Amino acid sequence: MSWIDDPAFARDQPFGPQTLPYGVVDFGDGQQVAVRVGDHALPLRPLAADLGDVGNLVTGWTLDQLLAATRAEWSELRARLRDLVTGTGRPHGAQLVPLADARVRLPFTVGDxxxxxxxxxxxxxxxxxxxxxxxxxxxxxxxxxxxxxxxxxxxxxxxxxxxxxxxxxxxxxxxxxxxxxxxxxxxxxxxxxxxxxxxxxxxxxxxxxxxxxxxxxxxxxxxxxxxxxxxxxxxxxxxxxxxxxxxxxxxxxxxxxxxxxxxxxxxxxxxxxxxxxxxxxxxxxxxxxxxxxxxxxxxxxxxxxxxxxxxxxxxxxxxxxxxxxxxxxxxxxxxxxxxxxxxxxxxxxxxxxxxxxxxxxxxxxxxxxxxxxxxxxxxxxxxxxxxxxxxxxxxxxxxx
Missing domain, CATH: 3.90.850.10 (Fumarylacetoacetase-like, C-terminal domain)
Incomplete structure (x- = not known):
């Protein structure tokens, strides 16, 4: 059981806890990094403290800071996120936003x-x-x-x-x-x-x-x-x-x-x-x-x-x-x-x-x-x- 109440957040659905893609959303007060859970976006800046040493990688305006990290840091962040979204208790500051209400942005600065x-x-x-x-x-x-x-x-x-x-x-x-x-x-x-x-x-x-x-x-x-x-x-x-x-x-x-x-x-x-x-x-x-x-x-x-x-x-x-x-x-x-x-x-x-x-x-x-x-x-x-x-x-x- 998870604190996230969304039928699309399931292992037999494409965006369950096995996927957890990253994006950038804007709710009208500025954009921030989020993770997709089923048919919702979960902004990550308010949850940085819950993610330990790698939480700072998702506090920026885009995924650029995360992309500049290492494979070990990417894997650690993913593991911590899975624990966070599959737990039974809702973390303090967690906000689930329906994708229909989230304005998505280009998630990273494209180089070559x-x-x-x-x-x-x-x-x-x-x-x-x-x-x-x-x-x-x-x-x-x-x-x-x-x-x-x-x-x-x-x-x-x-x-x-x-x-x-x-x-x-x-x-x-x-x-x-x-x-x-x-x-x-x-x-x-x-x-x-x-x-x-x-x-x-x-x-x-x-x-x-x-x-x-x-x-x-x-x-x-x-x-x-x-x-x-x-x-x-x-x-x-x-x-x-x-x-x-x-x-x-x-x-x-x-x-x-x-x-x-x-x-x-x-x-x-x-x-x-x-x-x-x-x-x-x-x-x-x-x-x-x-x-x-x-x-x-x-x-x-x-x-x-x-x-x-x-x-x-x-x-x-x-x-x-x-x-x-x-x-x-x-x-x-x-x-x-x-x-x-x-x-x-x-x-x-x-x-x-x-x-x-x-x-x-x-x-x-x-x-x-x-x-x-x-x-x-x-x-x-x-x-x-x-x-x-x-x-x-x-x-x-x-x-x-």
Missing amino acids: YVDFYSSRYHAENVGRIMRPDSEPLLPNWTHLPVGYHGRSGTVVVSGTDVIRPHGQRRGSKGPQFGPSGRLDIEAEVGFVCGGPVARRVPTSNATEHIFGVVMLNDWSARDIQGWEYQPLGPFLGKSFATSISAWVTPLDAFAAARVPVPDPGHPRLEYLVEDSPWGLDLRLAVEWNGTVVSRPNFSDMSYSCAQQLAHMTVNGATVRPGDLFASGTVSGPEVEQRGCFLELSWGGREKIKVGDETRTFLEDGDTVVITATAPGEEGSVVGVAEVAGTVLPASAGDGG
């Missing part, structure tokens, strides 16, 4: 942002759509996690509206300029970095520098991207918005969800070899205007977060608290497991059933919600908080 391209099914589908007369995978793909450095300044918290971007597009007589007509999503998993600044992080040391997990929507303007991406890759077709969950699920919560990544068919280079598996058995759901249109499995991804972090830093680049990297679109072998609308519509040629309507790409007013769960310890369910966004017309950005 890197996006990978690590689903073989997604990469092969995109290759067949974009280069039908060529091999779908380029020769390097099975040897390294392909990625690019994105724009951290346009990472936004779940619930933030997304304005349809302008840009150049391919035309019959040269480039055209205007609002994107092929606006898309990419269902991804994001990894929030923390710990000391480091270079050349081996796969065996990834847990010292990965704090937790968020859902991530890599909004993509396919017509802008298709015109600009050769030879240097994504730029304006991606940089206008990236949405992440308001709540960061600690990496420790996924101890029972770890699985090996699929065999690439050849040996990995030494720096990408794992001494223990860091693939994750996450089950995603992509909801478009209330209709679930895809259910990809993250266990199908060809590279783990540990391999991605090792590759991201192997050249001497640093990883710092607040850095964010994304998995790349999560897709599977079946049509109903494709993680973006480019794949689901096969380049816009096939209609997607969305409620009583059909779509190929996003229309103004459309809303997309991406969620995920994973198996937890002792039969529990671990949740990753939703990432949601609604498309506003391009005119909404006029005058900005």
